[in-house]
Amino acid sequence: MVVGCAVLGLGAGALLSGGDQPDDAKPGTGTVAAGSPTPSGPGSSAAEDPAKAQAVALDELLSESNDSRAAVIRSVENIKKCDDLTQAASDLRDAAGQRRGLVTKLGQLQVDKLSGHAELTSALTEAWEASARADDHYATWADQAKGRKGCKNGQARSTSATVQANQASSDATIAKRKAAPAWNRIAEKYGLTPHQPEQL
Incomplete structure (x- = not known):
């Protein structure tokens, strides 16, 4: 009887000691220790590449x-x-105000990590400022057309405002043609939206 009790006691002790093992010591649990690097996922590239956040x-x-x-x-x-x-x-x-708002917002963005950022921001600023000038001059032309002899046979007379508007519009187009390819190189790299010059 004494021997039987001793055997039972050893068996119970083995069970108890087995239940006290921490989970991370058991085989097959796969617990990752604190501070271990996490696997990279689909979105990890944004965190690894600071330029991507600027591009977005x-x-x-x-x-x-x-x-x-x-x-x-x-x-x-x-x-x-x-x-x-x-x-x-x-x-x-209103359109002129929107263009100037774009220039202000652009100046507040951090783009220093983007390739060719100086060329791109310069071209965008020039394009939007020229577009704003064109919009203002065309608005002046509209005001002039409302005046006496502003229209003839259903057509607005050309004025100095018309000439200035057309010139500013041309300047904007030239700048947009510089900006578009500079942006599209960045867009292609990060899978973002490309733009044609007239879309800027």
């Missing part, structure tokens, strides 16, 4: 750049045919 922020800004294009085109066409001039002037001044 700039991509979001560029998505706003085409917002007023339709309104500007419509307004200029209306001025040419002396139609809805008050609304045209208002829409053009």
Whole structure:
């Protein structure tokens, strides 16, 4: 009897000692110790490449750049045919404000990690500022068209404001043609939205 009790006691002790093992000491648990590197996942490249975050922020800004294009085109066409001039002037001044807002936002972005960032930001700034000047001059043209002898046979007379607007618009186009390829190289690298010059 004494021997039987001793054997039972040893068996119970073995069970108890087995249940006290910490989980991370058991085979097959796969517990990762604190401080161990985590595997890289699909989104890890953004954290590893600080330039990607800057590219994404700039991509979001560029998505706003085409917002007023339709309104500007419509307004200029209306001025040419002396139609809805008050609304045209208002829409053009709103567009000019939006372009200047883009310049302000661009100046607040960190883009120093992006390849060719100096060329890109310079071209974008030049393009948006020239577009804003063009919008303002076209708005002035609309105001002039509303005046005495501003229109003849349903057509707005060309003025010095028209000439200035056309020149500023041309300047904007040249700058956008510089900006687009500079941005598209970045967009291709990070899988972002490419833009044609007229979309900026």
